[in-house]
Amino acid sequence: MRRYSKEFGRKEKVLNYATQTYQLSRPNKVGAVMALIRECQPKTIDEWEQWYFANARTDGKVSLKITRENLEELGERLYVKIKEIVIPEWTEAFNQLTLQDCVDYIINLTINRTFDGFIREKSVVEDNLAKEFPKVRFEESDPALDHAGDIDYLGWVGEKAFGIQIKPVTSQGNFGNYSATERMKASFINFSKKFGGNVFVVFSEKEKIKNVEVIGQIAAEVALLSR
Structure with a gap:
């Protein structure tokens, strides 16, 4: 079966860590994606992508329509969090880490x-x-x-x-x-x-x-x- 997910190699761990830490993939940011794709039942990834941007809304008190620009903005926020917070914190922790x-x-x-x-x-x-x-x-x-x-x-x-x-x-x-x-x-x-x-x-x-x-x-x- 063909896989469409992109591989990020060694960067995957830090990307996943920061995304989860700063809650950038939660339903209040990207919608309830599994519920959405089950509702869509797409046959192709293009069909799913088009349906997602046509129907996806944030899950919260104020429900907003999700656009590609929204996802790009989340990616930009992820980059800033990693560069300005995660890397400095991890670098300090690495330098102080001991066997004990x-x-x-x-x-x-x-x-x-x-x-x-x-x-x-x-x-x-x-x-x-x-x-x-x-x-x-x-x-x-x-x-x-x-x-x-x-x-x-x-x-x-x-x-x-x-x-x-x-x-x-x-x-x-x-x-x-x-x-x-x-x-x-x-x-x-x-x-x-x-x-x-x-x-x-x-x-x-x-x-x-x-x-x-x-x-x-x-x-x-x-x-x-x-x-």
Whole structure:
């Protein structure tokens, strides 16, 4: 099968890093591209490109039509971010990096961060959600589901369940700007089809739920699944 994607060689990693870090490929910038292409069902790349620019709009409170100039402007922003921020930061980090940093990082990532994440997740559920919803049975997702569906916990309401994804607020900085990836959105849809309930993203900081509005959303879901 012919591939149309351009190869960027060694530059791919830095391009991908900066694009993700500065959220330049999110739906609020380029639209929900996977949903768009599934709606289009193109037979050729030219058909897809024409349909995209005719129909794509930004995903957000203010929906704007996307043009080629918009994508070019995002590319220009990416270049500036890499040249003015990423390269200087990485150069400084490279110059300061030691063997002990590498050893400590692997151990910290494997032991310390895993433990912190485990305790944080359990506290969010046991010290927060379980007390808010005593009739809901919460259980950790099995590894296969966690990997495939981005679900950390299931909340059982009778024979149906809703999903919980727990994210540390520090991973987003401003969790209000968080937007699930197209892959995650598809995973959430598959979860809903299988278990009957929606998936809710809970942002935590020091074991406390930061996006407190999610409590009301879960309460409405519990009521719906209880019918």
